Amino acid sequence: MVGRGRPRDAGVEGRVLNAAMAEMRARGYDGMSVDRVAERAGVAKTTIYRRWPSKAELVIAMITGLRSGVPFDPGDDPRRDLTELVTGIAATLEAVPTTLIADLTAAAAREPRVGESVRALWAERHAAVTAVIAQAQTDGLLPGHADPRVVVDQLVGPLYYRLLVTGEPIDPAYVRALVHSTLGPEQS
Helix, strand or coil: CCCCCCCCCCCHHHHHHHHHHHHHHHHHHHHCCHHHHHHHHCCCHHHHHHHCCCHHHHHHHHHHHHHHCCCCCCCCCHHHHHHHHHHHHHHHHHHCCHHHHHHHHHHHHHCHHHHHHHHHHHHHHHHHHHHHHHHHHHCCCCCCCCCHHHHHHHHHHHHHHHHHHHCCCCCHHHHHHHHHHHHCCCCC
C-alpha cells in the first residue's frame, strides 16, 4: 500500500521546538501562540497541531528536550553520579534564560496538563536518582534514616532557589559545595 500525502519533513520538529522556545522567551507561556510559532518555524499551523494537539503539549515537548539535555547514567560511585547530575541540571539552568524557567514553572503550576506531564517526565529520573542515593546510604555516605526523596530535593531545590530567588551564580564551585554539604566530605 502506498502512503498518502507528502512525507514528513524530518527537520520540522526541531524548527518548531526552536520557534516555540523563542516565543516563550519573547512572550512567556500566556503570550505564546501557535500561530506565531508556526510563522517562526515556517510551517502551517496544522503541521504543529498534528504533532502537538495543544500549546500545552508543545511546551511539554520543549521541557522534554531540556530534560534530555541532562544525561544521567549512574555508575558505581554515588558521589560522582550525583555531582554529575547536579552539574548537568545547573548547566541547563544557566543556559536557559531565567524568565523562561520561571514561566515554564508557572505554566506547570497553572496548567494541570503541563504540570502532570512535567512530573511524569521527571518520575523515571527521580527513581534512578533515589536508587543512587540508596547506594550512597549503603556506602555510608549518607545516614540510613535519610529519606532519598528529601535528599533529591536538597540537591536540586537550591539550584532553582538561586536561579529564581537570589540570582546568585550556579557555578561548579557551588555544585561541589552543595553535594559536599549533602553527602559530607570525601573520604581519602
